[in-house]
Amino acid sequence: MSQPRRLWIRFRRVDRSQQSAYREAVSEAGATADASGSHFWAFSLDGDPGRFVEFLEGPRDAALELLDQRTSESLAASGPLEEAGVRTDGARCTELRVEG
Secondary structure, three states: OOOOOEEEEEEEEOOHHHHHHHHHHHHHHHHHHHHOOOEEEEEEEOOOOOEEEEEEEEOOHHHHHHHHHHHHHHHHOOOOEEOOOOOOOOOOEEEOOOOO
């Protein structure tokens, strides 16, 4: 049986003027994650322009902590993280596709 994987979820608000820079940072975060055996995805929340959900997935918390440290500065430049809060009605998301 393979080792369990971990998934971290965070929400980020990105001003419209910063969304191009955010897309670049997402591309870099994905490459950084892949190089460390982890994964990074960003999705835009449908119906809430400028709000994104970021997923960090990896083999253990230590790997995700490292990925979080490596990506936090470049992603934070685009916009702040938000409190996730617990929603009972769920959220529909659309994948943020980045050419690269």
